[in-house]
Amino acid sequence: MKNYLITIVIPTYNCQGTIKEALNSILSQSFKNVEILIIDGASTDNTLKILQEYKTQEENLIVHSAKDEGIYDAMNKGIKLAKGEWLYFMGSDDTLYETTILEKVAKLIEDLTYNVIYGNVKIIGNTGWAKDGAIYDGKFDTSKILKTNISHQAIFYKSRFIKEKIVFFNLNYSVCSDWDFNLRCWSKTDFYYSDIIIANFFSGGLSTNGSDKLFEKDFIANILKYFKIGLFHNLINTPDFRKYSRVKLLQKKYYPIKLKVYNLLGRIKK
DSSP, X not given: OXXXXXXXXXXXXXXXXXXXXXXXXHHTOSOOXXXXXXXXXXXXXXXXXXXXXXXXXXXXXXXXXXXXXXXXXXXXXXXXXXXXXXXXXXXXXXXXXXXXXXXXXXXHHHHOOOSEEEEEEEEESOOSSSOTTOEEOOOOOHHHHTTSOOOGGGEEEEHHHIIXXXXXXXXXOXXXXXXXXXXXXXXXXXXXXXXXXXXXXXXXXXXXXXXXXXXXXXXXXXXXXXXXXXXXXXXXXXXXXXXXXHHHHHHHHHOHHHHHHHHHHHHHHO
16 A cells, blocks of 8 residues: 555545646646545536546546535545545645645645644635635634634645544534534644645635534534633633624523623723
């Protein structure tokens, strides 16, 4: 069995119009120690035919095709099957930014001891959270990742860390499971940021216009669990927290006396 440094997992489903560009952006890389793992959801167009053509020429391209429960189920299958020391999840309509990007990431991997390394993506087309041409989204801290997600096209995860500490994407979250995944990672390890553009992120996918009601419903409870904090912790007990009004309601419901004391002490300090 060949040892790969990086496994690139690409979920596909009826993407005959975009998959060639995605694959070409990987195959043109100066760094070659890469496994390309295609997890196809039983495409009915020419996607599988195109993949087979590439497969006959590229021994590091592996294709698995079967019905699945969507993109996050496909990504979970990729985690199980990946042979690389590092994991990277790429959309079937995305492309790596330049031909030396994997070489740059490989150098970071060699020099660093982090479990997660991330950079930026260039937005192609308008999304609900970034404009066409924007570079998304710089360095994150805990406060920032509680407000918005790091694009998975910008992140490389150490496989061992994921398989031992995180395991899988939560299939209950239809749109924001990658954000939930990153929050769990962030709560367990330090991330390393490099100011480089990893990929071109093409708008139009799940995260562009979709909403995830269950993710939003669970958000506060998940933050309390992942970060092992309480409702009065500074991370969430601040107007900057995206669900601050809900936090205040929960404080009033479950800790009314503590809330009164907290508010009294706040007035005394002023």
